[in-house]
Amino acid sequence: MNFEYTEKSLELQQKVRQFMDQYIYPLEKEYDQFVEENPWKVYPELERLKNEAKRAGLWNLFLPKSYGDFSPGLTNLEYAPLAAIMGRVTWASQVFNCSAPDTGNMEVLAKYGTPAQQERWLTPLMNGTIRSAFLMTEPRVASSDATNIETSIVRDGDEYVINGRKWWSSGAMNPETEIFIVMGKTDPNAQRHVQQSMILVPANAKGVDVMRPLRVFGTYDSPEGHAEVDLKDVRVPAENILVDEGMGFAIAQGRLGPGRIHHCMRLIGAAERALELMCHRVSERQTFGKYVSQYSSIRQDVAKSKCEIEQARLLTLAAADKIDRFGVKGAKDLIAMIKIVVPTMTCNVVDRAIQAHGGMGVCQDTPLAGFWIYGRTIRLADGPDEVHMYQLGRNTIKKALMTE
Numbered sequence: 387m388n389f390e391y392t393e394k395s396l397e398l399q400q401k402v403r404q405f406m407d408q409y410i411y412p413l414e415k416e417y418d419q420f421v422e423e424n425p426w427k428v429y430p431e432l433e434r435l436k437n438e439a440k441r442a443g444l445w446n447l448f449l450p451k452s453y454g455d456f457s458p459g460l461t462n463l464e465y466a467p468l469a470a471i472m473g474r475v476t477w478a479s480q481v482f483n484c485s486a487p488d489t490g491n492m493e494v495l496a497k498y499g500t501p502a503q504q505e506r507w508l509t510p511l512m513n514g515t516i517r518s519a520f521l522m523t524e525p526r527v528a529s530s531d532a533t534n535i536e537t538s539i540v541r542d543g544d545e546y547v548i549n550g551r552k553w554w555s556s557g558a559m560n561p562e563t564e565i566f567i568v569m570g571k572t573d574p575n576a577q578r579h580v581q582q583s584m585i586l587v588p589a590n591a592k593g594v595d596v597m598r599p600l601r602v603f604g605t606y607d608s609p610e611g612h613a614e615v616d617l618k619d620v621r622v623p624a625e626n627i628l629v630d631e632g633m634g635f636a637i638a639q640g641r642l643g644p645g646r647i648h649h650c651m652r653l654i655g656a657a658e659r660a661l662e663l664m665c666h667r668v669s670e671r672q673t674f675g676k677y678v679s680q681y682s683s684i685r686q687d688v689a690k691s692k693c694e695i696e697q698a699r700l701l702t703l704a705a706a707d708k709i710d711r712f713g714v715k716g717a718k719d720l721i722a723m724i725k726i727v728v729p730t731m732t733c734n735v736v737d738r739a740i741q742a743h744g745g746m747g748v749c750q751d752t753p754l755a756g757f758w759i760y761g762r763t764i765r766l767a768d769g770p771d772e773v774h775m776y777q778l779g780r781n782t783i784k785k786a787l788m789t790e
């Protein structure tokens with residue numbers, strides 16, 4: 387394994403860093419204030435920033451090389467450090483059209499969409515003119531086991547009829563969101579992992595009711611939001627099905643591999659920034675006659691954080707490298723490992739930074755509270771920690787028995 391970044395990746399890292407310095411950090415506070423005071427409205431400067439990113443060649447960088455013409459040509463390993471730089475500001479990745487859930491949805495359409503589906507939905511998503519949501523989780527069933535999902539997708543002539551209730555549909559509140567990828571069951575009597583299908587549902591289809599935003603630790607995460615959505619007798623053309631009936635589970639598995647690398651690298655970027663802020667803060671303030679940075683407990687916290695970030699980064703780069711060489715399936719154990727390790731690492735590092743900041747650490751004057759919320763929610767989203775441990779534990783035991 388060689389984690390030396392390629393020339394291309396190093397050049398782009400430099401460009402993304404410069405872009406963050408020039409365009410993102412100066413607007414960080416203004417953005418936060420705008421979304422707090424104007425729920426469900428898109429920050430007016432965002433369009434300008436997106437155009438600047440396009441002009442700078444920093445657009446859609448996430449889509450791996452294996453996607454051919456759609457991809458700007460980076461491997462997962464080359465993109466990973468760019469995601470870490472973007473993760474230093476919670477909303478920055480959307481400026482580069484690299485934010486979830488659009489990235490996963492674009493990957494699905496690039497990999498599994500028909501030319502007509504791609505023209506209608508992938509092209510505007512890749513251009514950043516619309517946004518999307520992914521509707522899998524349901525309030526009435528334990529959705530960390532996706533086979534529990536109850537939403538029905540029933541064929542009726544040349545249409546499908548969809549009925550069900552979803553929640554935690556990230557992005558569904560965004561006024562720019564025009565398309566939902568919905569997971570449901572086309573055949574509840576089929577074998578367990580082929581009952582499910584994915585279908586494209588326009589956000590404005592008759593019968594779609596975006597009922598309410600869910601708060602995350604008291605915040606709305608506006609303008610994307612996380613919505614509860616009712617689907618009542620929603621009719622879409624039969625050609626909106628992705629690939630074919632019964633393929634929902636297979637598509638879901640493929641969708642989540644690179645997406646986990648992106649989340650983890652952004653979280654690593656957030657943790658790095660938290661540690662930097664902590665180092666500055668403790669070097670500025672004195673208690674009981676000495677700088678806070680001189681206390682051994684603080685130095686231990688800084689040292690522990692440094693080690694944990696570096697461990698997490700190397701593990702995540704190993705996962706990215708393995709996906710590039712062996713595909714998502716070949717990298718599944720490493721993908722589970724990063725999903726178990728990185729969000730908790732971020733919570734721990736950010737928690738230490740908050741403590742070292744005193745009261746300032748929990749208020750809007752630093753990005754720390756937002757970083758902690760991001761880490762904490764990713765311990766649930768894309769599958770809770772326990773589910774990844776359950777699967778990794780099972781695979782590890784199986785492999786140990788096979789080698790005896």
Ligand SMILES: Cc1cc2nc3c(=O)[nH]c(=O)nc-3n(C[C@H](O)[C@H](O)[C@H](O)COP(=O)(O)OP(=O)(O)OC[C@H]3O[C@@H](n4cnc5c(N)ncnc54)[C@H](O)[C@@H]3O)c2cc1C
Nearest residue numbers: 520521522523528529530554556763767768769770772776
């Ligand atoms: C901020 C945020 C954004 C989200 N965005 C989306 C989105 O865009 N689209 C979408 O479809 N969903 C989204 N989700 C939903 C998320 O994926 C689910 O919450 C998650 O999969 C867990 O499902 P659940 O909430 O039904 O919990 P449940 O399935 O009820 O699980 C609850 C708990 O049970 C325990 N548990 C479950 N299985 C096991 C096991 N095998 N071993 C031990 N313990 C276990 C775990 O502690 C788990 O947290 C989002 C969630 C959050 C918080």
